[in-house]
Amino acid sequence: MRMTMIEAIQNAHDLAMMQDDKVVVFGEDVGFFGGVFRCTAGLQEKYGKSRCFDAPINELGIVGAAVGMAAYGIKPVVEIQFADYVYPAYDQIVSEAARLRHRSGGDFTCPLVIRMPTGGGIFGGQTHSQSPEALFTHVAGLKTVMPSNPIDAKGLLLAAIEDPDPVIFLEPKRLYNGPFDGHYDKPIVPWKKHDFGDVDTEYYTTPLGKAKLVEEGPDLTIIAYGTMVYVAQAAAKEAELNADIIDLRSLVPLDMETIIASVKKTGRCAIVHEATRTSGFGAELSAVIQENCFYHLETPIRRITGWDTPYPHAQEWDYFPSPERLISDFNKVMED
Amino acid sequence: MRMTMIEAIQNAHDLAMMQDDKVVVFGEDVGFFGGVFRCTAGLQEKYGKSRCFDAPINELGIVGAAVGMAAYGIKPVVEIQFADYVYPAYDQIVSEAARLRHRSGGDFTCPLVIRMPTGGGIFGGQTHSQSPEALFTHVAGLKTVMPSNPIDAKGLLLAAIEDPDPVIFLEPKRLYNGPFDGHYDKPIVPWKKHDFGDVDTEYYTTPLGKAKLVEEGPDLTIIAYGTMVYVAQAAAKEAELNADIIDLRSLVPLDMETIIASVKKTGRCAIVHEATRTSGFGAELSAVIQENCFYHLETPIRRITGWDTPYPHAQEWDYFPSPERLISDFNKVMED
Amino acid sequence: MVTEPLKLHVPEPGCRPGDEPDFSDFEIPKAGETRKPDLKDDADTMRDMAFSIVRVLTKDGEAVGPWLADLSPDKLKSGLIDMMKMRAFDSRMLAAQRMGKTSFYIQCLGEEAVACAAQTVLQQGDMNFPTYRQSGLLIASGYPMQTMMNQIYSNAADPNKGRQLPTMYSSKEYGFFSISGNLGTQFIQAVGWAMASAISGDTKIATAWIGDGATSVGDFHAAMVFASTYRAPVILNVVNNQWAISTFQGMARGNSATFAARGHGFGIPALRVDGNDYLAVYAVTKWAAERARSGHGPTLIEHVTYRAGGHSTSDDPSSYRAKGESTAWPLGDPIERLKKHLIFLGVWSEKRHTQAKAQVLSEVREAQKAAEAIGTLISGNAPSTRDIFEDVFETMPPNLIRQRKEAGY
Amino acid sequence: MVTEPLKLHVPEPGCRPGDEPDFSDFEIPKAGETRKPDLKDDADTMRDMAFSIVRVLTKDGEAVGPWLADLSPDKLKSGLIDMMKMRAFDSRMLAAQRMGKTSFYIQCLGEEAVACAAQTVLQQGDMNFPTYRQSGLLIASGYPMQTMMNQIYSNAADPNKGRQLPTMYSSKEYGFFSISGNLGTQFIQAVGWAMASAISGDTKIATAWIGDGATSVGDFHAAMVFASTYRAPVILNVVNNQWAISTFQGMARGNSATFAARGHGFGIPALRVDGNDYLAVYAVTKWAAERARSGHGPTLIEHVTYRAGGHSTSDDPSSYRAKGESTAWPLGDPIERLKKHLIFLGVWSEKRHTQAKAQVLSEVREAQKAAEAIGTLISGNAPSTRDIFEDVFETMPPNLIRQRKEAGY
């Protein structure tokens, strides 16, 4: 059935709650209202107020309570209204959720999912645009996932809910309605008219830790995730490059095999993300690729990323890694 | 005068407070008691309770209040008792301190220093051993500094206090009393008997953003900071390698010039840190070196780091990057 | 011992779409009824104040009781004008957003009295730490409306250089701290600012602002602890406008408690005030400001009001609020109430009100014209790409210079 | 308006080294004096309880008043033994730490009644979310002392596999949640756990524990908000032992308030109890547990006690606390007080006490011998290096397998 990414996410919640009455969903405005992006629409009505409910505005409390619930043995799936608001919960995520299994010698575990709309491109200014993935990938004990289309969003979310450990689930909000490719002045194809919007209504999972080769080509390897997958595709096309384009889908665990095989094949690599460059996840990718493919690399790995500044409002499109920037950098990867 | 690193830090506070009555110092147990590591000993007595005082146990509150004070126009220098406890303050640091100047168009600024004892090697277990530097280096608007000896600790702290922007000041607590080189079964030379313990009692600053080449040699470039500087030195010596050993001192801003010049010279590079590997600051270093020195590198850059696990208590020395591990990896950098 | 299965309690608002709005449970003391404690009184002698509501204006527009303050008719008139300006400003900017001239807007419809009255108590050098719903502080302090619009339009004259969402103003000069999009962070910052004033031996005070929903955040607690421990010269304002997006205020507090009662756990004097009563807000704020300035420390004020509009231009409250709730709100409209009072005093009339309205609207229009002449978000003449890289630090570090060049600047 | 310069107020404890300890300001109601509200009473009918102290044992060892509970002499004796065990355990482990057998130790000297009495109220399946100073919960629940020591020694039989600091126990089976080194985080987790019990329609309850100093953390506030909003079946315990390392409890609260009074801002019934009175702690905890289990929601309990020892083995309180403060503490010693009561009841004697002490000590010694036979932190036989890599995730991902191999395992 054709679905937007929002509907696919809502559907994943629905199926998970139907299949397992231990699954509970809560967060700010997710109950009666169904979430500011509608990802939990209808769940309270269907499953009752004790399985889907509003939360006070306290991200620390939302995650902290979820840690306690997970330790109890139920399965909380919580929403942080915007990824930009996850920092108050950072201590509960880093010091608690991520470490509970380890520090208790496996006595207590913390299977929970923390969902959050991520990334810019919606004129949200600095507090509705951030991509904090690298702040999670550095933390031992967390898995970090970012889908790029409705089919994956549903499958990955269901896999995250099944996972016995805490999963950070980042949703590129610019993709909620269609595959935005960075050409902000052109209309997007809505998911309802896109193949990736054709979501199986049955329960299925997409395994965490497996990247997807979305395009194959000999010229170079482009690694991206979330919105940047489409920007990379558009830029490669416009630059007339036949690239391996890898949609990571899961940052931790990382699908090293797919990455290494591709870079060994192409000998050239560009990494694209929206987050600020310094200490972004691109740094980790660059480092591991260099460690594993050193003798195959023909030119330096390049990172095309957001600038090392806060995310601006008016100058959004100067901050967002545009197809033009990607083309220029892809060409440098090819030239050198 | 010979000083421990603790005394040098105390001395820097003292001189800063003497020179500028806008400097105020607070944190948990820093007032009457002078701090659990004694870095603020005697300051309350000397400067009064309104310039050096205890704080409630709320790191969010400590940093949040300091942001307000900095905006007022005074200069807060706050202590987080252990770096492991900074996470509750993370939102105030990332969303507020780091962005205030930018978001207000320069109308409000946030000159403050957040000090915290960092790193392991003291059998502190997972909550007294962490090295969270990469969680700060990813954040636009923050400077991140880590000294490795009393002379630098004083000069960098005074520079941080003079700085017009927020500075994260990480103190490798394993070095408070002497240059620990990873040989935990051998005694350390106390700072009082070490050249780097010979601290000028006058006011001086050591500029942020300048690395220090602590040893020079043609074989390879070793990049380290904090405790790992000494472990790297010991390991290089034991491996009979003549290395450029760079003590970064400041991670942001980063002294790219020194790094690039050295790697271009040696063609080989090892990066050492105590933090977990994935998305650690070593990833950023590896990425920028690769970007800038690609055609000079003879072997892959290697990262020798803490494991991607929480910091254990009993197995501390299996976690801590030991001289043996460094030697083995340095040799690999040389061999390949 | 009972062993019936437990059940999760999830609070619900009195009414939802389809229901008849009903505020009959809401206890409202009569105007003039609530006592006025002495400035120097201890918090524990006035715990009752957290469960009452200070009100000055009666239904008929008379001002009565111990909280009746020394406001001249001229000051009251200028207060009325401030609120009218605020409302006209909001309505123009809402329309501008709908026309695509900017990306987003937040109005304060129905809550004008809170910020407008509170501001008039403050002195040069004091500092507000506002949320996005206290634009009235700027209006009442005479901040140029055109500059506000420049910010909203993110045009070349925006003091924030296009970096912030519309309405996230900042003005040190006008005592208005840079607004954060992250709820609540400013509450503890205000306390820190006030502590700095005390540390410096100055006489400036700070005011902190937070919504009912945002009282749940940790920063609220930090502010209470620090304010009470160091007796900071700060006014801690909770604007209880009944809603936090789609979530009613009961989700942020215990059943029998009020937001003001949070003060009791910290020995902070706390009171509730009719937030739609300009005179009551003024009097209570003045009392708190005097306490702060004379060294008696913090006061917690819960302003009881109602968010008459949507949360923001991204929100449609009809999907979660009962129709007519806004008009059923028993504390009325702040502009209407002050207008009635002025007419009661014999210094105002319907006619003058109509004239004033027209006058205010033309001022707002003029400001808008001037702002739009500089530019709107879509018309071009935006701040430069270069501005992204400025102000990250005072001095641009080498990596940012490199990136700025990469960006072509 | 006054314009004298402001001054920062920084609270100070009544006495510091060199001063004569003085607790004369500390208001202590007589045993039996404080009323006992009905389980079903609303929070707002018992606000007075937050400013009083529930006490049962008189100076003479008599148990009096409405809070006198149904504890048989046998139960009381076993409570006394629990506390004696805890004290002997602490003293042996302190000594072991001094001998280098482990890295660190935290005792609960003087506070034994709090955890030991509270534990006896709980049922199988309930869950404590403790801090490092509630080891008495484990002792009173019959958890093997040797296993505790295995943890302290980080030996091969340590259930935490050497990963945690000494005393950071964890036992799901014994209803003892894994202790975090980060203060306060467990307070909101306990509320979440209790919510999960209610969501699941179970009858289990949770107890949250926090120190006076740690009440300042944001997690405390989160716990209060969530517990009150969802009426979670949880007991929120604040152990006010007067000190947070070198910082006295006044630094964490307002001047005229108590920690219990924090409940008032959330409609949570809150009371204070004499934490050195085993019978009072028992009665108050039982009341709170019954409230929770029968669907009346959370209770906040402030246990008023005194940290008689140093903060930890890394701490020397003589540099910040007045000498003799511990003996001047007016609520006495919990073991002495319960012993006196048992003697008063005629079911105990000095002689039996001496015998019991010897018996307890020999049990502790035996446990220690057995634990040391397995290993101490310095004697070897520690958990494996391999254990660092286990339990990061349920299934070890490829990068950790690679790193484990790098480490040689």
Ligand SMILES: Cc1ncc(C[n+]2csc(CCOP(=O)(O)OP(=O)(O)O)c2C)c(N)n1
């Ligand atoms: C830390 C954080 N969490 C969530 C949000 C998203 N958010 C923006 S406004 C809002 C509701 C705030 O309600 P309230 O505090 O009552 O203020 P009001 O809008 O009614 O003035 C929410 C949840 C945010 N901005 N910051």
Ligand SMILES: Cc1ncc(C[n+]2csc(CCOP(=O)(O)OP(=O)(O)O)c2C)c(N)n1
């Ligand atoms: C978040 C955090 N901040 C600081 C610390 C350091 N610390 C450990 S114990 C302690 C004092 C706690 O005092 P209190 O809550 O009164 O408990 P008590 O030790 O008296 O039982 C401090 C500051 C910590 N563990 N966690």
Ligand SMILES: [Mg+2]
């Ligand atoms: Mg509100």
Ligand SMILES: [Mg+2]
């Ligand atoms: Mg304490």
